[in-house]
Amino acid sequence: MCKNKLSGIKMIYRSNREEVKRSKFPSFLTIDKLEEVKSFHKTMNNYKKTPLVNLNSLAKELGLRSILVKDESKRGGLNSFKVLGSSYAIAKLICKRLNLRLKDVNFNYLKSEEVKNKTGEITFVTCSDGNHGRGVAWTAREIGQKAVVYLPKGTARRRVEAIIELGAKAIVTDLNYDDTVRYAVKIAQENNWEIVQDTAWEGYTEIPIWIMQGYAAMAYEALEQIEEMGIKKPTHMFIQAGVGAMAGAVLGFCVNYFNGKHPITTVIEPVNAACMFRSAEINDGKPHGVIGGLETIMAGLACGEPILYGWEILRDFSDAFSMCPDYVTARGMRILANPLENDEKVISGESGAVGTGFISLIMQRKELTEIKEKLALNQNSTVILFSTEGATDPVNYRSVVWDGKYNIPY
Missing domain, CATH: 3.40.50.1100 (Rossmann fold)
Structure with missing residues (x-):
């Protein structure tokens, strides 16, 4: 487990990705299964793919090849992928x-x-x-x-x-x-x-399995859009987890889509609701919950008990687990709301921006150099992130973006 001087951020890293037998690939998240999901979604009157935003200037600033952000604030007027x-x-x-x-x-x-x-x-x-x-x-x-x-x-x-x-x-x-x-x-x-x-x-x-299949459609859209952009497949993926249904669905589909050669995947959670992190830390293969009030501004991730199907996918196919304090996602919210040069603005809520905040800190703070090196993040890396919600709490959004609430503890 990696610890650092930047308060609260911890990571468990698996130094060698284990080869997992194809028999363990999640059978309910295959391309064939997702074709049925996609076909159904297309019959909904308000359906259209949400944007995949290419933040070229941010990537250059951070020393990466590409940063791609799936913007779910544009999901049918509902402000979320759910x-x-x-x-x-x-x-x-x-x-x-x-x-x-x-x-x-x-x-x-x-x-x-x-x-x-x-x-x-x-x-x-x-x-x-x-x-x-x-x-x-x-x-x-x-x-x-x-x-x-x-x-x-x-x-x-x-x-x-x-x-x-x-x-x-x-x-x-x-x-x-x-x-x-x-x-x-x-x-x-x-x-x-x-x-x-x-x-x-x-x-x-x-x-729950049907719901996870529906969630996986977000990843299917993103991978189709990457191909349409002519961009090589992502080398890295950062996905936030609550109960693990979305994270497991996205990773499980990517495992099938890339036939086990999926991007290096890091699972991110709030410090006070890090049930996937705790399960990985105990390392007995079973899901483990956390108790307490689960306090975090990342309300959509404030869950203490993993869903078994999500945990099993994350256990078998992810490369790292991290828990992050609230200032990490607050930084991500501010970065996405204040784009560099020609980058597109993304309105991202507290549960959606944690990946952006995390990758920015990994690439810019010396205290996190060990994490950057272990994840092999460099100028050849193409990173995909999922901004899973917009400003679903406008009052807190303004407090963070306008007033600098939850700033980094220097």
């Missing part, structure tokens, strides 16, 4: 109820009165820090159904309002994320509601 998972999972769920194949229907058909008459009234329930709940609420509204979203304590007011504006019921608890999940499940079971959650437990695995 709707990719919720929409696909809910569509699969309805098709299962009606004994239909998803590839034989489209989103408009699922919105039809015919479908609603057959299914009756459905209430979808979930726990969310805001973004996943917004995706569930949007999908439920579009197909004429109901949604109830439970949010953990401390959820920003604007994130709650965004869910209510989509016609869902939003309830903020006095619990942390993981306990709110358990509470939401209890209420859903008591009311015979349909749970749509991107974490899994015994007896609840199908919907």
Whole structure:
């Protein structure tokens, strides 16, 4: 484990990438599986690929060949990638109820009165820090159904309002994320509601897998866009993790897409919610949670219990795990909001900018030279990052970008 004088940043690095048998490649995240996901998303009225922003000037400043940022603030007016998972999972769920194949229907058909008459009234329930709940609420509204979203304590007011504006019921608890999940499940079971959650437990695995497949579509888009740009495949990927559903989905798809020769991958988490880091540190192959309030401005990553499927992919195929204090993502937010020269501006929220902040510090701070060298980051490196949300908490966004909140402890 690497430690350094720049407060709070720690990393576990695997010095030699192990060859993993193809039998361990995640079978639910193959190109064929993602073709079905992509085909469904294309039938949604608001669907279009989000931009892949090429930050050439920033790359030059940091001593890299390229930095590519997938900008999910442009995702169908919902300010986050999460709707990719919720929409696909809910569509699969309805098709299962009606004994239909998803590839034989489209989103408009699922919105039809015919479908609603057959299914009756459905209430979808979930726990969310805001973004996943917004995706569930949007999908439920579009197909004429109901949604109830439970949010953990401390959820920003604007994130709650965004869910209510989509016609869902939003309830903020006095619990942390993981306990709110358990509470939401209890209420859903008591009311015979349909749970749509991107974490899994015994007896609840199908919907989380569908959600992860939906999330992986973000990576599929990005890799197609890289090819369209004529850029060589990324050498490095930095992906942030909460429960690990998104990170596992992105990495799992890349493993299949590149036939095991995927980019050097670092998993990033907040210091107080670093369950993947802890699992890697214990190193017994099993997922391990962290407890406590999980305090961080990276609300979308404030999760203490890994999803098994995500953890297994990250365990088997990632190259490093890092935990980062809040000042890392704050720096990333400021960098993306204040582009160099001809680079495009990216509005990135607290859970979206941590990769940008991390790579900037690795390349510029002497205290992190060891990490840079172990990850083989240099002028030949092409880095891909996923800015998974926009300014979903505008008040805090301004505090960070305008007022310099959460500055680096020099």
